[in-house]
Amino acid sequence: MNVATDNAITTDEADHIETRRARGTILLVEDDRSIRRYLEVILQRAGYKVVVASDGLEAMKAVMVPGAIDAVVTDAIMPHLNGYELCRFLRRHPKLKSLPVILLSGLERADASHEPEDRADVYLTKPVRPEELTGCLARLLHKAV
Numbered sequence: 509m510n511v512a513t514d515n516a517i518t519t520d521e522a523d524h525i526e527t528r529r530a531r532g533t534i535l536l537v538e539d540d541r542s543i544r545r546y547l548e549v550i551l552q553r554a555g556y557k558v559v560v561a562s563d564g565l566e567a568m569k570a571v572m573v574p575g576a577i578d579a580v581v582t583d584a585i586m587p588h589l590n591g592y593e594l595c596r597f598l599r600r601h602p603k604l605k606s607l608p609v610i611l612l613s614g615l616e617r618a619d620a621s622h623e624p625e626d627r628a629d630v631y632l633t634k635p636v637r638p639e640e641l642t643g644c645l646a647r648l649l650h651k652a653v
Contacts, residue, residue: 531555532578532649537567537594538612539586543634547581547641554642564589568597571604579649581641582628584613596626608648612636 534556538544544560551558559577561567565588571577580598582591589597591611598604611628630644 531557532645533557533559533576534645535559535561535567535570535577535580535582537561537564537580537582537586537591539563539583543583547636550638550641551581551645554638554645556645563587564591564594564597567594571598571607574603577607578652579608579610579645581610581612581645584611584615591628592626595628596623599626606652608645608652610641610644610648 534551536547536558539562548558548560559570561570563586582594584591595609598607609628610630610632612632612634614634629648
């Protein structure tokens with residue numbers, strides 16, 4: 509007699525858990541607490557692990573842990589170290605230069621005044637739609653593999 513217990517995980521559930529685990533770890537950099545929490549929930553619901561930072565300096569510390577971050581989603585305008593400066597740091601660091609970066613901005617053409625080699629992979633205008641953000645992340649992470 510085959511009896512299932514309440515604690516047993518079905519094959520479908522195990523596949524779902526593995527898929528969620530495989531999505532990756534995203535560094536979310538946003539100084540506005542309510543926007544940061546909104547974006548964090550979007551990313552978590554899409555199956556990503558999220559590490560948060562409130563400015564570029566905190567983000568720099570977080571990305572220095574080897575292999576801890578798979579992609580960065582950052583606000584453009586923040587105190588201490590803004591998103592453009594963070595992106596420049598990442599692009600010029602030998603071990604971090606290929607890290608996918610999405611820059612969020614309230615401006616239409618956020619990248620116009622920056623050197624091509626220092627630019628983010630994707631620029632999204634705020635307010636960002638959840639499916640736009642998660643779709644961009646999925647494409648960038650798939651391309652990075």
